[in-house]
Amino acid sequence: MAEKKYFQAEDLKKFGDITQFQKVLGSKFFDYYNEVFKEGALTAREKALIALAVSHTVQCPYCIDAYTDACLSRGADEEQMMEAVHVSAAIRAGASLVNSVMMMNQVKQTTM
Numbered sequence: 001m002a003e004k005k006y007f008q009a010e011d012l013k014k015f016g017d018i019t020q021f022q023k024v025l026g027s028k029f030f031d032y033y034n035e036v037f038k039e040g041a042l043t044a045r046e047k048a049l050i051a052l053a054v055s056h057t058v059q060c061p062y063c064i065d066a067y068t069d070a071c072l073s074r075g076a077d078e079e080q081m082m083e084a085v086h087v088s089a090a091i092r093a094g095a096s097l098v099n100s101v102m103m104m105n106q107v108k109q110t111t112m
Helices: 009-018 025-035 044-058 060-074 079-098 101-110
Strands: none
Touching: 009 025, 009 060, 044 060, 044 079, 060 079, 079 101
16 A cells, blocks of 8 residues: 655645634635735736745645646746745745854854
8 A cells, every 4th residue: 555645735625624623713814815815016926926935935835736836827937936936945045044143143252
């Protein structure tokens, strides 16, 4: 028998079921979520690209799956999608590196 993996692509279709155990909060989440992704100052395509980048930052396979499809269906191409992922990677790396300033401050304080 094949080992069941933690990530099950078909579970993404069950996301709406989160209201089963907490109707009020689940419904409020979906109201908020749907409002966020409406066209506004940003286009739906731009929001999908942002969501794709964030999905990679938080390393959510369900989100990566959903927002890859969302980007493609909203007209983003592979180059734009990969560039968004690189933006995510650069910010994530930069966040690690900028915190090295604390280490450098302590080293200087301790050794000088």
